[in-house]
Amino acid sequence: MTQDADAEFLAAYDPRQYDPVSVTVDVVALTIRDGVLHVLLVQRGAPPFQGRWALPGGFVRAVNDSEDLPDAAARELAEETGLKELGRVHLEQLGTYGGPGRDPRMRVISVAYLAFGPALPDPSAGTDAADAAWVPVTSLGLTAAASQPPGTTRKLAFDHAGILSDGLERARAKLEYTPLATAFLGEEFTIPELRAVYETVWNEELHAGNFHRKVLSVPGFVETTGHSTEHGGRRGGPRAKLYRSGDARLLHPALLRPSQEEDLR
Amino acid sequence: MTQDADAEFLAAYDPRQYDPVSVTVDVVALTIRDGVLHVLLVQRGAPPFQGRWALPGGFVRAVNDSEDLPDAAARELAEETGLKELGRVHLEQLGTYGGPGRDPRMRVISVAYLAFGPALPDPSAGTDAADAAWVPVTSLGLTAAASQPPGTTRKLAFDHAGILSDGLERARAKLEYTPLATAFLGEEFTIPELRAVYETVWNEELHAGNFHRKVLSVPGFVETTGHSTEHGGRRGGPRAKLYRSGDARLLHPALLRPSQEEDLR
């Protein structure tokens, strides 16, 4: 071996000496409360960005008591929400964000996860967070959706605004071709409740009749439970039949968003 | 306000208090040669898995001469293919693989990228690789597609077989709703050439007439160049018109795979 090859071998053998990196897991946790899409945020209790709101997350336990990435994401989410059981919560990897300068302390690579869950309890501020809360996504001034009263916009720490944006777009897309909208609901739900999930996430009104027929026509999307709600709607209307999530992993045919006509040129 | 606190904190900060992790970038580079889908592999010249084939990749330059993740992926790809210009090559993040025990040396988090390019030149073995080659994906025994002569299967190093599988599935899905099939072709191409890309990646025969009409009917997928090929097909047939990639980022309506009827229950 040449000296160059030797040096390279050593570098490959223990690059920690030369390039220390930290890896964190951040979670974009979405839920629907009172018909409004909320994201879980924590207020940072320590620098950098002390006092600013951020996505919940933390360093991956890499060596001692090491954990896989999805486990780390589930742990962070459970810690912040106070939930022990993440039974009905959907969790998937969103993407990894690793540009230099994201974190002023050091080089940090963040693996972001996306979570959907049914209306979850109010969070309790964790160990290193000053506060934690479910925040309506419209109050963060990300989507060009609804304009909100000025001054309510909170600027997120790090590059978390971009990560949240990516998560929202992923969520909107996933509702099209997967049955994951049901992850926002309880075990049993009605078709109008399912429609409300789509309308909330897509920020779009859907035609009740057509939506109803379409959902029932997609094989494996929902299956009937045989019983109905106890009461009609608050403002009238008949009782709705109850369904549970079916066994399909993909919707075929998909439920496409009405307003994607711009085609993202 | 937090300025002073930040500065004070940074001065006293010791990154070694956190678990050290190494971050690599691996690339699933796909191209089509002679109508066969190939992936770029390197033969490892050093332990672990010395002599085994693996995806090209390497450690991210994290601190000195630090680089963003997409840049690191592009660098790895350029090094292995010997290309200076990745002009027509599409590169996107595939996912991050970080379970403990992936690498016997230490905790390694791999950010995988997926690349599509037109028939690329034969690679030259890089600095730390014994060899590098474009390998037909069917020879790796991943997809339940074509059975190959026994003994040709090469078991990939690390968890690279799984990463490659994910990359192939992503590629197949992306052809449905994006115009990325054109990334496998040159600047100008014919509709039958484009159809061959779909047939190769999907491993599925498509109806020539319907495909032709469909491609032309999707707004922004391809645009006409006004001229045609010099010669007809090798076994006869008229000259085909030449097209170039259009300005659409998403195909609307999408080109759905014929054989997804199992619906992934």
Add this chain to the structure above:
DNA sequence: CGAATAGTGTCTCTAAGACAATATTTC
């Protein structure tokens, strides 16, 4: 000339969307 292939025409069937109608429930 015969085979292969580019490109177009036509027909059928499915699915999406607009709209209407009916039944049920709340206030």
Add this chain to the structure above:
DNA sequence: GAAATATTGTCTTAGAGACACTATTCG
């Protein structure tokens, strides 16, 4: 009873796929 809403029905239109046909080029 009036309003709201779940659910079903009907009609129109777009798009996917099967099939057929013509024109062009290679050997």
